[in-house]
Amino acid sequence: RLSFLVPDALIGPHRGTRKLELLCYVWEEANRPSFQNGYLPEESDFRGGINIFKHEFDFFLSSSGYLEIDEDRLKVQEVSIKLAISIALADGSLDVSEGNEIKKWIKGIVNSSLDSKKEEIKERLNNALEEGFQEAKENELDIKKLCFEIKEIGDKADKYELLELCLDVMAAD
Numbered sequence: 001r002l003s004f005l006v007p008d009a010l011i012g013p014h015r016g017t018r019k020l021e022l023l024c025y026v027w028e029e030a031n032r033p034s035f036q037n038g039y040l041p042e043e044s045d046f047r048g049g050i051n052i053f054k055h056e057f058d059f060f061l062s063s064s065g066y067l068e069i070d071e072d073r074l075k076v077q078e079v080s081i082k083l084a085i086s087i088a089l090a091d092g093s094l095d096v097s098e099g100n101e102i103k104k105w106i107k108g109i110v111n112s113s114l115d116s117k118k119e120e121i122k123e124r125l126n127n128a129l130e131e132g133f134q135e136a137k138e139n140e141l142d143i144k145k146l147c148f149e150i151k152e153i154g155d156k157a158d159k160y161e162l163l164e165l166c167l168d169v170m171a172a173d
Contacts, residue, residue, distance in 0.1 A: 007059070008156035014065035017058055024053040063157040066112045074124060076154040077109060079146050080162040081125060082132035084169045086143055089136045097172040102129065105165050 003024040012018050025040070027033060033040055064070035081102060088098035106125045113121050135141040150162065 003053075006160075009160040010059075010061060011063055011157045011161075012061045012065050013067040015061055015063060017060045020057055020059045022053075022055045022057070024055075026052070063155050066109075067114055072153045073158060074121065076150055076158045076162070077125060078128035079149050080158075080165055081106065081128040082135070082141060083143065083146050083150075083162065084165050085129070085132040085136050086141050086146075087166050087169050088173070091173065094133070095173050098169050101168045101172045102165070105168070 003022065005022065025033065064073055084102050084105070085094070088094050088102070106122075106129065109125060110118055110122045132141065150159065154162070
């Protein structure tokens with residue numbers, strides 16, 4: 001096996017059947033290419049490459065896409081921010097690096113949203129950040145309740161995204 005795809009972790013621009021292109025690069029370790037956002041830059045000189053495999057296929061994406069505003073996904077993202085705050089504050093303080101990880105995650109969601117929805121999404125996620133911080137300071141953040149909400153309305157892609165966020169916040173401190 002040279003490569004694999006985790007279907008439940010894929011979030012495309014829209015729900016439904018999409019044509020995907022899988023590129024698999026094989027190289028000598030001494031000549032490791034420098035990828036940016038999962039791609040080799042066009043100006044990249046791919047020296048030392050042994051082979052590049054390309055496979056196109058149709059794939060059904062069951063999760064709503066990042067260009068589709070989905071109330072459930074937005075709710076899961078709001079709850080995810082609150083869980084990330086609880087992890088950041090586990091040691092009693094919110095370090096700048098932890099806060100920056102959460103802000104970076106929010107910015108990624110906002111940037112990948114439709115222009116017409118960016119402000120609404122940004123406002124809701126920033127409000128979740130403020131509410132979560134306030135609730136955590138007042139010891140009112142109910143982690144079990146938040147996890148139950150995610151379990152009830154989140155799909156697998158949302159849960160993978162949440163895990164990545166929480167791991168990034170933990171690693172930041």
